[in-house]
Amino acid sequence: MLAVKELTKTYPSGVRALKGVTLEVPAGMFGLLGPNGAGKTTLMKIAATLLEPDSGGVEIDGVDLIAHKKSARRMLGYLPQEFGLYPTLTAEQTLHYLAKLKGVLDDKERRALIEALLERVNLSSARAQKVGGFSGGMRQRLGIAQALIGQPRMIIVDEPTAGLDPEERVRFHNLLSEIAGENTVVILSTHIVSDVSNLCGRMAIIRQGEIIASCTPREAMGRITGAIWEATLPREKVLALKKSRLRIVSSQMFEGRVRVRAYSKDERPGEEFSPALPSLEDYYFSVAGQPESAN
């Protein structure tokens, strides 16, 4: 289990990226949701031993990641949000190199491992191609393969599905679900709510460097059941609604009118509104703040 305790981080520019984050992440898939700039990547970088926090601690199964980085790196698989690869190396050479750095030194074992990884991410036929000629999706798949080297106990994937087509995205999700088991923590940092609702047993929402919710997706949905209302209204009326005390969780332009979803626990917000099935996105917007509205 991963335990994050009172983690703070302020960048030299003065930006307070984390303000005392405390979080418990059990084995299995864990979704970390938050808007851009919320502090997700900072938290991921600290957990991946690439960034020093100002204070606080991170432990995995009792091992202090801040004090014992080398030990932590042995149990870590990391797929950063933005990463590069040596363009002149082939996919196979890249994986061999990273596997050696990971400590997979037995030639026979390493060859078998790389063979299997390339097969799993469907890069077998591109194994001898230089990475510089790879498409975005292929690079991402190679990134996934390198994160799986050496049976990591904790896999951190930061915005992993950017650049993947829908089919690859689904399959990538399935691979992550398979890996996340009794002994493996997989942290999926994303701002795509559906990724979390599809995959994660537990989730947390981070906003402006603070954890504002931590629960299961089912619990999250339970908290808003019966409180979500939907209406399609003219734009002027929506502007008027926004000035009222009604909590609008999302609004979207649809055929010249605005489809509004609102949160109201106790009463129907208006005659135009009808009850709607809640989604995790409603919960996210109601907690993390309103999305960009159509005005």
Next chain:
Amino acid sequence: MRSPTRTAFGAIFRNEVLLNSKRVAPYAMAALFGGNALLWWGWGPAASRGLATNSDHFIAEMMPVFSFMTLPLFTAVIMGDPVIRDFRAGVTPLIFSKPVGRATYLLGKFFGNFFVLVCCQLVFPLTFFLFQWVPKSGLLVQPPRVLPYFKHFLILIVVTHLVLAAVYFTVGTLTRNAKIVYGLAVSFYPLYISYQTLLLRSLPTRWRIALDPLLMNLSLNARGRSAEFLNQLAVSYDSDVLANRAAMILAAGLFLTFLYVRFSMVERVRKEEDDGRLTTIDLRPDRVVSGVESSSFDRPAQVEEVIRGERVAIPKVGTASEGVGASLEQLTAALGIELRLLSAERGLVVLVPTATLLCVAGLAYFEAVPGETHTAAYAARTAESVLLFLAAIAVFFTGEATARDRELRVEPVLWSAPAPNFVLLLSKFSATLLLCVAFSLVVGLAAIALQIFRGHTPFEISAYLKAYSLILIPSIVFLTAAAVALNVLLRDKYVAYAMSFAVGGALLYLFNNGYNHWLYNPVLYGLWTPADLTDAASNQTLIITHRIYCLAMASLLLSLAHLCFERKSTKGLRSQGRLSGAGWSLLIMSLSTVTAVITGLMINV
């Protein structure tokens, strides 16, 4: 009528100038050409031959030589990859989706970069022009003049390099491979010399001028004339020269036309994009994830086939990242990768062959001083001639190697692996070191071959071994270690280059002005003679002590780099009951300091 600056051509032209203004190469070239002009002005052939440094004849005589020396290589650096850069940066879809024609795009690119090239080359005649007003004893100067500098520059350099630029630009754009352009630039010299020797030499003078793209055979009516006559000579170009220049401009036009016809703005289809299997991923689902309807996508038949197959299990593997054996194996792997990456560096294709060519050319015309043994003289000359290039190679390629991981954004992936910091640092250090050693060995072998070819025998291998083991190798180790430390401490390769250039230049200036001491001269510049390479050498103990001092300094610098490396792995000097990386760094730094102090005292005594 619209102003040309407001057209698409003008925009592309200006953008190229802007992009080049943010590169180091144009400034480095301008500085080099200025330095070259300074050398030829003060210490060049004019003084020894009694020619006025601003005479029409001397100016015209210098230009083709300047044009020949290294300019074809520099022309390739500027003109080879403007379009390749666009494709590499992925800007082409943005540009090609605008209403910009092929001709506008290509001409904007070509002339934008050619303008930058000409500006860099212009530093050479400008420096000469300005030095008309700088007095120096032993130099003859006529009343200041303006026109000859720019007239000869235009006729003899700009037109020549217009053709070369067109060739490089065409080849680079069509092949989209800068290495081919650099290879072409390097092979220019053997090709041109062969052309001169095998074809032009046998032709009458008129044809030799007409068919020479660099106009190296231009005699300017100077054969057998006195310096007084040449100083008064007004150079004019006859119809042969003008026809040659017109043909050159026409040839440039033909190359650009060929490029226009062959160039396509359509994205090239990559091999992998043709392969249907590669657009899918073999992360075969046991279940379809709810919320995303994967079945709604049309899959090719072979994908369906793959889905029905067995999933490949990821095997469990043993990992070992502790202990000397594991670290050495990781270091070997990292060194292999660094060497592979180094061999793909574009600078390598230009810098190392040029350096080798210049060193070997220097050795080919070298005459031993009477009293020295031939081998000692050759070995000493080899060591002296490669030292400056070794400094440049060590600084440049160490900078590239240390900055590469950050520039390519590989750092997050590499740094999250459990490899110790010394593996990452020493692999870069060792790769550059091996490159420098390989370069100096090539020059050494060429020197041995030349010595034997010229019949300067007897040949004694011991002198070469001493030159390498005592002079060159320890100097290379120090230079590379210093470059690693600078790059780690400054965290910016360009600042490190500037710092190295400033410190190296200042030290060289001090050494040449007599402020030379063993304690602050780690490469032994000017502190040894060919006699030190013979069996009768009396200075060898001092040299050996100095080399230990130099290696201790190198070790100190490497430990410092390790201690200050941005990636942190442990806190404190001990970790899990053993010395941590920082602990080892401090221990080695202490031992190196003690060794350096002891050997330094011995040298000073």
